[in-house]
Amino acid sequence: MKADVENKTLESSEDGTRTRVLDVVEPLLMERGFNAVSYQDISDRIGIRKASVHYHFPTKADLGAAVIRRYADRVDAMHVPVEMLSGGMFAVAFERFLGVFAQIGARSPRVCLGGVLGGEFETLPEAMQVEVRRFFTNLREWLGAVLERGRAQGVFTFAGDGETAARAMVAMLEGALVIGRALRDPDELAAALGTARRMVLPSTREQ
Amino acid sequence: MKADVENKTLESSEDGTRTRVLDVVEPLLMERGFNAVSYQDISDRIGIRKASVHYHFPTKADLGAAVIRRYADRVDAMHVPVEMLSGGMFAVAFERFLGVFAQIGARSPRVCLGGVLGGEFETLPEAMQVEVRRFFTNLREWLGAVLERGRAQGVFTFAGDGETAARAMVAMLEGALVIGRALRDPDELAAALGTARRMVLPSTREQ
DNA sequence: GTCTATACAAAGATAGAC
């Protein structure tokens, strides 16, 4: 169990073609979506034949599901469990959450994988739909809990319950990535980030 | 210029296959996106051959662009020009704006055409990209002006400029449609609608 | 304006040699 690896996020230690495929497909999906990415695209990019890609991921559904699963797990891992937070750490966790979207926005024309796949949702294989749902559910639940408990500790201020605020916030950020990319306008995401803060952080709310 | 027609929204008076095609494709796009809809799908649904569909829309880009153009024009037409608004009419116009999204949400698994095509944006033909941009730009500009002027007349209250609020709001509603569909959860859009109101309507803001 | 027929390219996927 040698901890080598160049800069892998999590995942198995041994690099291997399988991981290279995932690494190539993920950004491709974020840019073009599932239906517009082919085995040929992948084959071209990593210099092996289509058939070899099929060896690692027999069907496209397998491939797609593996990509979102890894993506969702990685995003999950960036969010400190609510039980471990207290006091000012809530604000930090919240900023970190926004930072994830800010990072994606900085890589436009990529958008959040959840957002693109959400658009194609009805055409996705079951296994992928399950992962997309899990992604959104986890995100919402974590953020909802953070907002709720953070408010109890006086860090956040907002009306209604944390879950509702979390829903609105995630939706806004996902939407902003998509629209901002279409308009080639970084202000779109900036407006969403600012609004998100103003929704819950009293310090940012002076007119 | 006989004003017959069954229940066409705008468009030319004579029904004709061309319009039937648009009528069939629009909801298909809202559900599946552009890349997952084929001439065969259309052919099946209106009972003519693929080649006949090509007669009306030679390329798929022509077809796609025509669909969004009509869609964007229709949404545009639902929004009373800001110059014609005053006093309480601002609140009415705003509710009407939210109503458009509520209607789409009620037809889930369809989502806003702008939202789906935004997800596929990088893979769309130029002509379609132009229309998608126009859709979002018009929506944002109209709403931004309504919020701004409505606030000047004491109808709305919010921090920052109207354009920023409008950006955040449109993004939130688009995102909520997509996520709500994936999760098969009507509460998603409801949360967004409620949050939108709370963002600008003082009457809805008591905790 | 709609049909039949067909061209042509791409896609997902499998068989079997190396």
Next chain:
DNA sequence: GTCTATCTTTGTATAGAC
């Protein structure tokens, strides 16, 4: 694990008769 070769299906698009 990767290759060549191939199958099969689907998609966009065009030609030409009716």
